[in-house]
Amino acid sequence: MSTYEDRLKALRDELARRRLDGFVVPLTDEHMSEYVGAYAQRLAWLTGFQGSAGSAVVLPADAAIFVDGRYTLQVREQVDGALWQYQSVPQTSAAEWLGAHAGSGARIGYDPWLHTKDWVVQATRALAASGAELVAVDTNPIDAIWPDKPQPSAARLVVQPDDLAGRSSADKRQTIADTLTEAGADAAVLSALDSIAWTFNVRGADVDHTPVALAYALVHADGTADLFVAPEKLDDSVRQHLGNAVRVHDRAAFRPALASLAGKSVIVDPERAVSAIFGTLEEAGAKILARRDPAVLPKAMKNATEIAGHRAAQARDGAALVRYLHWLSIEAPKGGLTELSAAAHLRALRDETGVLKDLSFGTISAAGPNGASPHYSVTEESDRRIEPGTLYLVDSGGQYQDGTTDVTRTIAVGTPTQEMRTRFTLVLKGHIALARAVFPEGTRGGQLDTLARQFLWSHGLDYAHGTGHGVGAYLAVHEGPQRIAPVGGAYVGGDEPLRAGMILSNEPGYYKAGEYGIRIENLILVEPRDVAGAEKPCLGFETLTFAPIDASLIDVALLDSTELTWLNAYHAQVLAIVGPRVEGEVKAWLGGACRPLGE
Template identity: 65%
Template sequence: MLMNTHEARLDALRKELKARGLDGFVIPISDEHMSEYVGAYAQRLEWLTGFGGSAGTAVVLTNAGRSPAAAMFVDGRYTLQVRDQVDGRLYAYESVPATSVPAWLAEHAPKGARIGYDAWLHGSKWAQAVEATLAAKGGALIAVEGNPIDAVWQDQPAPSAAPAVVHPDTFTGEASEAKRAAISEWLAAKNLDATVITALDSIAWLLNIRGADVDRTPVALSYVIARQDGTADLFIAGEKVTDEVRRHLGNAVNVRERAAFTQGLRELAGKRVAVDPERAVSAIFEELRAAGATLVEERDPTVLPKAVKNPVEQAGHRAAQGRDAAAVTRFLHWLAVEAPKGEVTELSAAAKLQDLRAVDPSLRDLSFDTISGAGPNGASPHYRVSEETSLTLEPNSVYLVDSGGQYLDGTTDITRTVWVGPDAPFAEVKDRFTRVLKGHIALALAVFPKGTAGSQLDVLARHALWQVGLDYAHGTGHGVGSFLAVHEGPQRIAKSSGGQAGTDQPLLPGMFLSNEPGYYKTGEYGIRIENLILVEKREIAGSDGEYYGFETLTHVPIERRLVDTSLLSPAEIAWWNDYHARVLEIVAPQLEGPDSAAALDWLRAQCEPL
């Protein structure tokens, strides 16, 4: 029997592991910076298994005769996708957080097993947990020299050579010198000599540079060591640094080759060094310990100031959202005309939406691969369309599209669920959509005291679904960057169970988040309504403290044909009407002109009060 591609790759990996004396190997979706989205060179898990999601891990045991001999670990967002993309004959499907890599190894790894891992792709706490698990069985976790997948991946792409670029203060609102000075003060206050900054978006924010090394995220592959005296070392491939970038960085930033980073860590011998255990890989901890540095675990000091957007970033984001709203509105009008004909596919719809965004000269990329899900494909929250999976948008069905753009002045992310006519929607679909809408409105209208975390607000978005025994398996809201990562911490709106990072972070004025409750019926349809929101202060007469609420930033019509108004309260109807009045105010002026007359008429009809 001939092996398929992924079976052959798995076989090649097992042979490589055996040659190295390993009984297994762990493969995450990660790079040396613990990034959510990674460059093509780091897509090892997808190459090996076929899984194209943004979060997941595989464990491969070398003994193919064991059962199971390999496993794929994903969370609830990818339950359906992993079964579509990963061969169940080769990998057992495991659900996180119900299980974990350490728990699986405790049960399935042979006694005395030597399990390999790439210390440049895993966090130190993860390594410690697996190490303890294997030690209890007489085994060991082995840091490999050179990733074994790289040894068998014959056509592995090279890391991107795209140049870094300066992101002007007119967009950032604060000079890099001021940001570095704040880091210096932070280090002095904590009696620290230096901090190692490894997250790519943190480096981009701190130095006011951007890049094109990772699809959908405008960052440059690099590391930074920032010191208490205000100086910093930037480790980046030399060919990526232009004269303009060097002038921008100035004399206080020493540009060194990325390959010299390990040497840079060793130079911190005898120093007190802050390292973020959530963002720095295990190898960095080991190098610093070996050098004799004193490690102090602290959150990356850029994370919170990056999340709290200044007035310039807020203004830029509103401007980007306004232009993006016009592009998405044009798309929804086009969809309303073309989709009922039964010829629009998931791929052609995504391409049309990208073309409409690309009219804006400030667009640099999409902010993630468009989730274009017709009918049953929409039931997979992070579905990724391909030539093999693309469905036609059938008349009288549900279509979900989650998309966004990377504009110089802001990062957008919006989901709309639409009914493809011509007949009226089914009662069940309207009920589910309206309950999702009620959750969306409840969160949009929330008022809460200073110190409130996202986990304390999550129930607002789920309440209407819970009342009829329904729920969704993803968070309700994630942070969003400023021409940076579309998923940005530390803020998050989600259930607090499962150790999810960010759910205990108090929400602060200036933070961008998404508001995206949903509902998914396996094999039939998916529903999600997503706008971006901004935490802002609320002035309340007679209040006993500081209170916050949300400004809605996204202004695109919501599918009115799917609304069951009998389920909405007067306050919810008022929110709908106010929201769509604002949509009309922002988008209509951008649709002036004879070529937009039909789209403008459609928009006005969508924005009529309920």
């Protein structure tokens, strides 16, 4: 179908054939993944939206697309406003909008393999108020009208060896088994792809930028497990690695396996498992314990081996980024670079490490006004020249077998304005405040979020995204449950207590629509912190990312002595860690970029 208008009409025709008056289209897959395989990109195919979070609703005469503050600008650039109404989350939601727009007697379809049970409850309630009905579909109507829909990946699984994982799969399964025993449960459903990869010490290539494989698992209270994955994705080395305690089945056997759990007590995560899993277990007569996936917390708390691997990955990745920043300092002022060509060069420098597996997400290479969209994704159509007198924001990362990286730097091309310098420095002050934070055990990410925003707030400024997300160990670049963000609304995870071993991002920003964007991002590790006289155990952060922060954008007069001390000490660490990994002109440039300020 040649146009998005044609696709929307085809969907409406298909819904009419099915006697449905509407349909909900989320951007996710059967595993509630943030990043999904090409086969699950139904929202992008239908609307043109290329962001990583959103949903849409189609009615006979109306259609709406729902995105949060990260995508307010992007959705207007990519999605036709003549076809779709733009809606902002969390101010409104698809369920609320449906309740207001679906008429009495309307039958609104949804795919139960693409929504959580809680969403179904909320949408059902919202529709009932207007006399409408939510209807589960057996097959997704978009799949019926998508003529060249990609097939799921056939990539094979690979083993993540114990010397990089730090724990054996048997040990991890025993940890889960102990959790099940304490909860009085017989089994746990694992449907989140990164939980499965972590639990079984395997990785895959079924989702861009996230090394996971399409699979489901049941882990039992005796430490054994059933793994449901396409058999052609396993070779003898993976089967040997899994061992006799892991029974392997075709992925298609997962639903019948759920149906066989009659009378069993089963832990299912309401945040990560789709409605269809709950429905199948309920129909089978299983006792459902709605609790967090038991792999989530131990996965988030990195062991010593994973932390060591992450440090090695960061040093390697930092050297590639420093080479890029040096190259940018020479080429960008000439005015010949574009967002795409710059991103391609950064990818090439990471490839030169010889051990890059993939990027950890699509590089955000944003020049000038494109930087004002926090999750901007450059395309051939949007590709902008990097011009002198503007800011260039580059948010990027790599997937290495020993660690996952994520770093943002904002670069002044030419001479920045005083406004740019002031606002960059306010962002930097927030970044430093969070990096220096010391806090008692039990502190939640939401309690720390204000530290990063306080200086912007004092100037009547803010940013419409969380300050920090969890990061996996050669896994998802966005990992729960930890997060540094306001509690409530779209910021799921801000009320999670931070624990030693968790890795998060520290990325405050500022965005001026139509002009520029600013973000400074390092990864940080939660670690125990000795505090003289403390009456309870305390924690703090170790900064893990090492790359210079653009000194031309820093107004030193706005920094106090402790902030300046932190900044100069940080740049000394950059020189010590990355300096030995670069040579010649790059090394000389790095020395200048890390020179002490204010002395």
